Every structure is written in C-alpha cells, then in structure tokens.
Amino acid sequence: MAIEWTGESPELLLPLDRGSGVPLGDQLQGALREAIRAGRLRPGERLPSTRRLAEDLRVSRGLVVAVYEQLVAGGYLVSRPGGATRVAAATPDQPVAQDAGPSVEKPALEIEFAFGRPDLGSFPRREWLRAMTAALAAAPDSAAGYASPQGVPELRDVLAAYLNRVRATRLTPGEVLVCSGYTQGLRLVLETLARNGHRTVAVEDPGHLAVREVAGRAGLSLRPVRVDEHGLVVEELAATDARVAVLTPAHQSPTGVVLSAARRQQLVAWAAGCDGVVVEDDYDAEFRYDRRAVDALQGLAPAHVVMIGSVSKTLAPALRLGWLGGPPGLVADVVESKRYHDHGTPALDQLALAQLLTSGRYDRHLRRMRAHYAARREALVDALGRLAPQVRLTGLAAGFHAVAHLPAGLDEEEVVTAAAARGVGLAAMRAHRFVLGDHPPQLVLGFGDLTPERIHRGISLIANLLRP
16 A cells, blocks of 8 residues: 655655766656656655655756656656645556456454453553653653663652552562563573573463574474463473473463462472562453452562463554563573663653552552453353353363363364354464364363453354364
8 A cells, every 4th residue: 555645745766977977857767767766656645746856856846747747648647737746556557456357364353352451442542642742741852862671760669569459479670671572581581491591481371472483593492281270280380390480370371270379389389499580471360250369479489480461352453562570590681682682661651650550540440440350251151151051161261262172072173163154253272272182072161352232242153063
C-alpha cells in the first residue's frame, strides 16, 4: 500500500551530476523512472510539488514541470489539476498483477480463543497519555539522552516498592533491571547463565514453548519436567542434571495449577542444595479471582530466584516494558548483556510507567480489569455449561485462559481443525507439550480478548464438536 505523507511536501533523494554533461532534465527523468521501477516510490505514492522539488534540487521549476509531464505521458505518473502528482497504480514496467487463479488458504477465523492475549481494546489510552505527558513535563533534558541499560532509577525504585508491596518480593532498586518484555528478560538471563557455565535448563511440561526457542538460542539443552495438579514435580527436577529451572508457580502456564506450598519448599531446598537458579515467570499473577495473589517465590529465596514480569498482560504487549529482579551478582552480569543487546529500554516510556504506578491509576486499572475478565470467565463457564456440559474446565482461578477437558475418545487436534473450518480458533494442549505421548484430550481456551457475546457465539459454533 502507498504511504500517505501528511507533510506539506515529502522529501525525495534524487542524485543529479552537474559535471556529467547529461542534461539535468534527462537525469531527473531517469532517476524518477528508476525509483519507480525499483520500488522506492510505490504505486499511489505522492511526489513532492514541482516548486518544492525544484528548490531541493536547485533547478528551475519549469524543468521539473516538464519532467513530470513527460512521465505522466509515459504512464509512470498521474496528475490531476489542483491535486498532487502520484505514482501510477500500474506503470509500463510494472503492470497490474493478473489473477493467478484460486489458491488454497486457511479459513478465516471469526472468533479466536487466543491463549495469552489480553483485552486489547481495554488498553488505558487516556491514563497512558496522561502519564506520558506528566513524565515529559517533569523530566530534565538529560532524560532524552542514553539511559542506563539497567533502567532509569525512577522506575527501578518504583518497581522495587511496588513488587515488594503486591507480590511479597524482597528487592532493592539495585536488584531490578528494566527490559523490553518477558522474552528479552528470559533471554538475557539464560544467555548470562550459559556464559557462566550452565548447559541445561529444566522447563515445565506442558509449558510455555517460547522457552524452547529462547533456551536454544542461549545454547542450553532442555530438560522437561512433568507438571501435575500440585505444579512442577520437584523430585523429577532433582533427578535431572539441570541447575536452572524456568517455571510459572503462581498460575502454571498453561494448566493453571498453583505450585503447592510443599512443592515451593522443596523447590527452594533444591536450589539451595545445588546452588541452582529458579527463573520465575510472573506473567498474570495480578488477575486472581479466588483469593489474594500468590506470593512470589523470589521473596522466599532471593539468593536463588530471578523473577521476570511485564505489562504485556496488564496493559498491552505493544508497550514492550518488563522487569526482572534477582541476586545482585547475576543482575549485574545481566546488565552487561543488556548493554550490548539494545543499550537500554526506551527511557521516556519507563518514566511514563513510573508515573502511572505512583499515581494509583495502574492499581485502579487492574481492579477494573479483574472484574472485566471475571465476567468473561463466567461467560465461558456458562456457555460450556449450557451447550457442552460434558466438557470440564480447570485453571480458572486466575488469568484469562482455561483448560477444557474433552470427553474420552475425542482427538484434540481433530477438534481444532474442525473448529477452524467453522471460523473458530482453538489451541490443542498438545501444542504446549515437550514430551508427546498418550494424554487425555484437552484444549487451552483464552478468553481475554473476547466479549461475553463472542464467547457464547464461539462455543455455539463448535458445541457439537465437543461431544463424544
């Protein structure tokens, strides 16, 4: 598609060689024709006015007018009286593409029960704009320069206080690093641990499959560890050669179980006994419905736990703002890695997040969203209860996804394929397993970005697929 430049007249780089002996008009015509052929100027794109281009190139306006007229006559440009001159939709060298005939495409999805996707329409635009405005008004000129790769002090100070208050962590600002989302935080930690001699990492099975790619890029081999109704089976973790474990203790991804108190103590003892590192993915602990949020593991064992969080679920994934907090020595090593990754997360966005947190508007947004997601959770429970009562739901105590346990005899991947043909997107639990085998059929249903009406509509479209 053509970009619609909104300025008075877009600039355009066109080389002219006054010492070549070639007339400037011929050079300009050839340069414009080549820019169109090469795709530098797209079909429909607006060109500078003749007056502006003449000034930029230091040639007469009449020369530019003559060149534009020649290219219009040749089919490269189109021009209307009183309007802008634009690149033609189809030029002599690039005709409109002919229909190559029917192609096989995936069916369009009307409704998608997308795992891990928050309600994108509920991003607090007004509050974020207000926070950004306040942060910019208060920021010194130096805030527009290069910030510390560890993050601006204002946000690290606020994050440490906030996480200690709401997640029961034991962090100081010096033990916090601001990163560009969870994935970058995980990669920074795993790469640092790999440089420090670690060769393997234990992961939950089923679990977050992004860990597979991130660990592989860090040069680490995976050791999948089974998850049951009490969370990660620590005895099986201890039987591996891994001294690093990545897990989601507050709301296991994707099963939704909570790591039990006994398992938490076992995990802390394992880390202390082997001088291990637990990477705690704190991805949606803010959205708990049955009781107060589960305390972070980091508060139990600050010498062995690195907690990683972000605003991707609470505000929006597009912000790319996250944090990690852990042992000072490890965090210092990670800061050096961050320095050479991107020299730091955008500082002005960090200041805006600090402003949002201290103003109380972030807490108010979370309270609003808890009620919001609770209503959608109830809509899912109601829709399945009425239309597919044979399906059992678990993992509903927190977050905005649930596990649907299908009747025996159904194949989860066949259900996913059949649902897609009806315009409904589903996810099979098999897609989250590291070790495949004979498992009961399950689906992972995300409901965060669906209204109650669309949840009911989606379940009604596939209800008969969920019956044995």
